[in-house]
Amino acid sequence: MLQERIPDLSQCVEPDRVRREVYTDPGIFELEMQRIHERVWIYCGHESQIPKAGDYYAVQIGRQPMLMVRGPDGSVNVLYNRCPHRGNMMCGDRKGNAGEFFRCSYHAWTFHHDGRLRSIPMMESGYSGTRFGKDNPDCSMKRAARVESYRGFVFASLAADGPTLKEFLGKSIVAFDDMCDRAPEGEVEVVPNCFRVIQHSNWKIFLENQLDALHPSVTHQSTGRAAHEVEKEIAKKAKKGEAPLSYHMLSAFATVTIDKWDNFQTLNYPHGHCILTGYMGLRPQDPDTLAYDKVMIKAYGRKRFEEIVGVNIHHVLIYPGLSVQSPLQQLRAVRPLGVDRTLTEIWHFRLKGAPEPIYRRSLAYYNLVNSPATLVNADDLENFWKCHQGLSSEGGDWVTFGRHLGRDIEKGGVVETAANCGTSEAPMRNQMKAWAEYMRG
């Protein structure tokens, strides 16, 4: 195991490269779960997933199976999915409604939605004189140490100490502000469908790909070219002379050539969070967009409206487990299953108060890019698998992140890539810097 050779794991990370075992060593994976995922703020879900009392969703935090559940007072609780009696998992389903209380399927211990013990069959005769009963907190379902919600997005931390959610998110909080502000009512609601796709690769490989502006025109050129050919055919036949915007989302992989991706910019923040700016077609002038603009101006006034739609974000990565595309209301949560297996849970949201055609844009992206029959991510997952296979080999000791090294602009703990350096590997450097800080122990 790597840690036996290099006890201080932060030494596995140099400014421009990382030891390959960081991705492949099962011992490192266990330590990552302890020191990162089971300590920091992890996304559980959106409050609109559990509208009624007793509604619950199962969620994995690090290695811990948890439940996010709505209480009768409207509060959102995050509990370990475990009965304190003999350790049975409380809910075997991914989602559902627990009714007025949780009831263990093994010996019928029951619990309130906040985890407190409610009853045990024949409690008096069975437990009087023992240390077990309602007064003993060990007889309740254990709660996540901390739960906080921001604009409906619920996070939990399994560590009692550490930064608040807002402190942890820092500038990456814009992911939720940008998404919600684009709704005329200032709120989003989840579309109740979760696509779940397993990647045969380490969780960090996915995160590093999210802000990798060099890969799209290489990895996705087949999709880009295919969509561009069909887009041109549709435009030729159509009276209005234009294909739906969804084709543009795909053809951009071919029409935005490799050199143009340097026009993007990345912003890199403490805790490993990063933003990729520059969203293609941010403000199209089609009738659907203009109708939406009117609704937004009515809701916010022109000045605030301009501020909201002027936010120029392609992608926000909240380390170590959330990827948000706020202008298209897409969210992918990353759940590491093992050193070489990673589950992504993929959701999209509806802008409350926005006209239907605007939702259709978000939906088109969800279906075409993020569904299990994706026209795009199939080639990413192929690369992730190959990457993990290559890193398992002894053909080299390092993963390198040297692109545009030395050209980053650092201002008060924030690293911005310089002009025409959008394909910089600064986001990977930033993520590994955070990793090293967490793993130092």
Next chain:
Amino acid sequence: MARDLHHQVEQFLYRQSELLDSKRWQDWIDLFTPDGVYWMPPEPSYKTWDGTPAIFAEDKNLMTVRMKRVLHPDAWSQRPLWETNHVVSNVVVEKETKEGVIVRSRFHMMELRRDDVRHFAGSYRHELKKAKDGYRIKLQRVDMTNAQAAYDYVLQVWV
């Protein structure tokens, strides 16, 4: 007559699955009417493909994008050995109309990708329109039994 009809639609379904397994994508697309749709909902409760989340919701234009993508030499995920085998059975004619026929069936697809085998199964519901040379598909609904399960990798072409 009823037996003739049953035989005809069965032969149509068998031909469609054979085109998939032999990777004759354009011939497969040609089985659809000009406004035909291939639809795989995320779960059986969905009533329409229009405006709802879908695993597939493709008209012929999107089918063409998918075909051109998988045929492109740089579709990296298409490089490894990749094969499917469909079995279609339990064919039931739900309704016969002047324009065509609605037919339900069950399918089982085994997929091999590199050394990995996966199984997908479920039911088809074809809305078929009569054509000069047989039938065309107006709407094919695919309710996959494992639609809501986690996907080990993704689906590359139609099921």
